[in-house]
Amino acid sequence: MDSKNNDLNDSRRDFLRKGFVATAAVATGLGLTETACKDTKSKTGDTVKLLSPDGKIVEVDSSMINPAIPDSLLSNHNVREGVPGKKFVMVIDLSRCRNAGKCKSACSKMHYLPDNRSYIKINKMQDSDKAAPYWMPTPCFHCDNPPCVKVCPVGATFKLTDGIVAIDNERCIGCRFCMVACPYSARVFNWDTEYQLNITQMNEIKPHAACSTHVTGTVEKCDFCPTNTAKNELPDCVQACPNGVFYFGDEVEDVVSNGDETVRLSQLLKDKSGYRYLEDLGTKPRVYYLPPVNRQFPFKDVEGQNETDGQTSHESGH
Amino acid sequence: MEPVKIKLDKSNQLLTDLMPKKFNASGKLWVGFLLVIVVIGFFAYIRQLQKGLVVTDMRDFTSWGIYISNFVFFVAISLVGSLVSAILKLTNVKWRTPLVRISEIIAVAAIFFAAIIIIVDMGRPERFWHLFAYGRIQSPILWDVIVITTYLVVSSLLLYIPLLPDIAICRDLTPESSKFKKWFYTFFALNWRGTAQQYALIHKCINVLAVLVVPLALGIHTVTSWLFATTYRAGWDSSNFGPYFVAGAFQAGCGGVIAVTYVLRNHYNLKKYITTKHFDNMAKLLVLLSLVYLYFNINEYLVPGYKMKTVDGEHLKSLFTGHYAPLFWSVQIFGMIVPIVVMLFKKGRAPLPVFIVSLMVVVGAWFKRFLIVVPTLLHPFIPIQNVPASWHTYMPTWEEWAITAASLAGALLVITFFVRLFPIISIWEMTEEQQTPQIDEQTNLYEAQA
Numbered sequence: 001m002d003s004k005n006n007d008l009n010d011s012r013r014d015f016l017r018k019g020f021v022a023t024a025a026v027a028t029g030l031g032l033t034e035t036a037c038k039d040t041k042s043k044t045g046d047t048v049k050l051l052s053p054d055g056k057i058v059e060v061d062s063s064m065i066n067p068a069i070p071d072s073l074l075s076n077h078n079v080r081e082g083v084p085g086k087k088f089v090m091v092i093d094l095s096r097c098r099n100a101g102k103c104k105s106a107c108s109k110m111h112y113l114p115d116n117r118s119y120i121k122i123n124k125m126q127d128s129d130k131a132a133p134y135w136m137p138t139p140c141f142h143c144d145n146p147p148c149v150k151v152c153p154v155g156a157t158f159k160l161t162d163g164i165v166a167i168d169n170e171r172c173i174g175c176r177f178c179m180v181a182c183p184y185s186a187r188v189f190n191w192d193t194e195y196q197l198n199i200t201q202m203n204e205i206k207p208h209a210a211c212s213t214h215v216t217g218t219v220e221k222c223d224f225c226p227t228n229t230a231k232n233e234l235p236d237c238v239q240a241c242p243n244g245v246f247y248f249g250d251e252v253e254d255v256v257s258n259g260d261e262t263v264r265l266s267q268l269l270k271d272k273s274g275y276r277y278l279e280d281l282g283t284k285p286r287v288y289y290l291p292p293v294n295r296q297f298p299f300k301d302v303e304g305q306n307e308t309d310g311q312t313s314h315e316s317g318h
Numbered sequence: 319m320e321p322v323k324i325k326l327d328k329s330n331q332l333l334t335d336l337m338p339k340k341f342n343a344s345g346k347l348w349v350g351f352l353l354v355i356v357v358i359g360f361f362a363y364i365r366q367l368q369k370g371l372v373v374t375d376m377r378d379f380t381s382w383g384i385y386i387s388n389f390v391f392f393v394a395i396s397l398v399g400s401l402v403s404a405i406l407k408l409t410n411v412k413w414r415t416p417l418v419r420i421s422e423i424i425a426v427a428a429i430f431f432a433a434i435i436i437i438v439d440m441g442r443p444e445r446f447w448h449l450f451a452y453g454r455i456q457s458p459i460l461w462d463v464i465v466i467t468t469y470l471v472v473s474s475l476l477l478y479i480p481l482l483p484d485i486a487i488c489r490d491l492t493p494e495s496s497k498f499k500k501w502f503y504t505f506f507a508l509n510w511r512g513t514a515q516q517y518a519l520i521h522k523c524i525n526v527l528a529v530l531v532v533p534l535a536l537g538i539h540t541v542t543s544w545l546f547a548t549t550y551r552a553g554w555d556s557s558n559f560g561p562y563f564v565a566g567a568f569q570a571g572c573g574g575v576i577a578v579t580y581v582l583r584n585h586y587n588l589k590k591y592i593t594t595k596h597f598d599n600m601a602k603l604l605v606l607l608s609l610v611y612l613y614f615n616i617n618e619y620l621v622p623g624y625k626m627k628t629v630d631g632e633h634l635k636s637l638f639t640g641h642y643a644p645l646f647w648s649v650q651i652f653g654m655i656v657p658i659v660v661m662l663f664k665k666g667r668a669p670l671p672v673f674i675v676s677l678m679v680v681v682g683a684w685f686k687r688f689l690i691v692v693p694t695l696l697h698p699f700i701p702i703q704n705v706p707a708s709w710h711t712y713m714p715t716w717e718e719w720a721i722t723a724a725s726l727a728g729a730l731l732v733i734t735f736f737v738r739l740f741p742i743i744s745i746w747e748m749t750e751e752q753q754t755p756q757i758d759e760q761t762n763l764y765e766a767q768a
Binding site: 136152156173183188193 | 369370371372374376377378379381382439440441442445446448449451452453454456457458459460463545548549550551695698699700701702703704
């Protein structure tokens with residue numbers, strides 16, 4: 001019996017091994033044809049030196065690097081699935097934020113939002129009377145236990161495999177239950193028709209298939225810039241921040257980058273006591289904060305913030 | 319059981335008193351007034367459809383406003399149907415008979431407009447069908463859709479089935495000359511002939527529906543409270559919310575039925591059937607329900623108020639001493655404390671004072687729902703900042719007021735037309751009661767008055 005079983009196991013292993021080899025061969029073949037096709041297409045003449053997997057330095061044409069994702073690939077990808085094998089994660093270093101506002105304007109630009117509107121908010125926070133105030137940028141936290149997804153009656157907001165909480169604006173009925181359910185006020189609503197994208201703009205941003213086109217009467221929010229992440233680029237807010245406040249990366253690879261430095265996620269959180277906002281709610285955010293210690297900038301309150309924007313609700317009680 | 323024999327001639331005083339009557343001048347004025355409000359609301363809604371929800375004062379923080387609080391109010395009022403036609407029936411309260419139909423039509427009208435107002439609140443009303451095509455049973459909204467639809471059906475049956483013998487009376491008394499009326503009553507009387515078998519069936523139906531409607535009524539308002547209690551928000555994050563809402567709903571509904579009963583009694587001169595004793599009893603019931611609601615209010619505000627957790631505390635401060643304090647205390651005092659005190663006295667339980675107090679309860683109940691929905695949204699965990707100053711407050715626009723007023727007027731219009739078409743006090747049940755051999759204290763009441 002035993003020997004028979006072993007035989008069976010061996011043969012199965014063998015079969016699997018052969019299968020893998022075959023698959024790899026096919027994959028390589030496909031890769032080669034793709035490369036061949038690209039080769040004939042366009043050569044820029046600029047070359048880039050790269051370290052190959054077997055440790056050799058090779059020189060390739062720059063057109064080979066970061067090939068533009070064909071439109072077809074993005075528009076065909078299932079908006080309800082996400083990028084395979086990734087778990088996107090963000091770390092926000094509060095000791096570096098000075099409310100420069102560049103993340104907000106980059107976000108507005110990327111998402112075709114009006115200047116005064118953005119998916120990111122930069123909040124003035126003060127944990128207690130004696131504690132020093134600090135700035136806290138809040139995008140969507142893309143929670144792993146998202147209250148917004150739980151309450152949606154039609155599945156218009158959902159969790160992707162890559163960790164992103166996405167919205168289908170063609171499905172949304174505009175009940176705003178998700179906005180009420182979100183403890184972080186991350187969601188915004190298209191109250192009017194003003195920001196509706198026109199056809200030209202929509203053609204222009206075609207690769208942004210997973211971004212909101214500002215459908216009137218539906219909800220939208222920070223989407224971690226799916227176009228960028230699909231191309232292995234950092235979200236626009238991360239790129240725009242002059243102080244390297246935002247780190248973005250992949251939890252599976254355990255790597256995050258703020259554009260200037262690339263670090264191990266686990267090490268960063270360990271070294272700088274990373275935490276998640278309102279952890280006790282159990283929503284499991286995918287956005288971590290590094291505490292505002294050893295500040296790089298003194299806290300400078302924005303002149304007239306309270307006059308134009310009214311008081312913060314923490315002060316409005318009395 | 320012997321079927322009820324209803325004499326269809328002039329000698330039957332019940333018919334002369336209770337058959338539906340044409341609107342008089344004040345009746346027409348009332349209908350005209352309600353129609354004007356409905357038309358204005360309709361116009362406001364068309365504006366909202368064209369321009370989007372931007373015509374309201376709701377914004378990203380106060381993302382729910384008076385549409386939702388009005389919805390909760392309607393659901394609350396609709397609970398009265400189950401209170402009078404089921405709970406009082408199952409507890410063998412005899413004097414309830416003349417009030418059953420009034421409370422049931424209030425329930426149906428209210429729950430119908432609750433459904434309408436929730437569509438008004440949607441950003442994409444034309445996608446309503448998504449609820450059925452893509453509905454997720456995990457969402458409390460789906461629970462609400464299911465339980466409200468069921469309640470609407472059961473309440474409508476509870477209104478319609480006991481109405482059959484009376485529609486047949488209308489049919490038989492309508493002369494052949496008025497063709498449409500004859501057709502209308504013939505169609506809706508469903509070939510009612512008044513046989514013993516039919517009456518047995520109707521009694522059975524009412525009994526089954528009365529038992530069914532109680533858990534449904536508790537269900538609609540409990541589920542409605544969960545729309546709030548399933549979130550993390552200050553003031554909503556409470557395991558007390560289900561019973562708190564149900565208690566408030568019974569109180570509001572009881573006030574509603576007393577107010578409508580008073581108006582109908584005076585307008586149609588029904589003093590013989592709806593006696594001072596009815597007001598006395600309903601007032602006692604309202605005191606009891608108000609006391610229960612007071613108890614839940616103490617729990618809901620005092621317990622978190624004792625702790626004053628950060629965001630909870632800010633929310634409560636805005637209610638107790640802040641921006642919403644005048645409204646909050648008016649609602650608590652005039653919508654709850656004063657009614658209890660007034661109706662503890664015998665003189666306070668006479669029809670007119672009970673009517674006034676009931677109106678206070680109903681108006682208080684409407685604003686109470688506003689106070690449950692709006693101030694919480696203005697106190698999120700991360701303080702509201704970096705938004706236009708107007709986003710820090712919420713004051714409904716004229717479109718919101720007009721649409722909300724139209725929904726209330728619409729519900730009253732449904733009740734008004736119902737009274738115009740059908741006997742508002744059940745003729746056959748009153749006859750049955752009069753013909754019942756054992757005369758107890760309560761049935762004696764009508765004879766003493768007559």
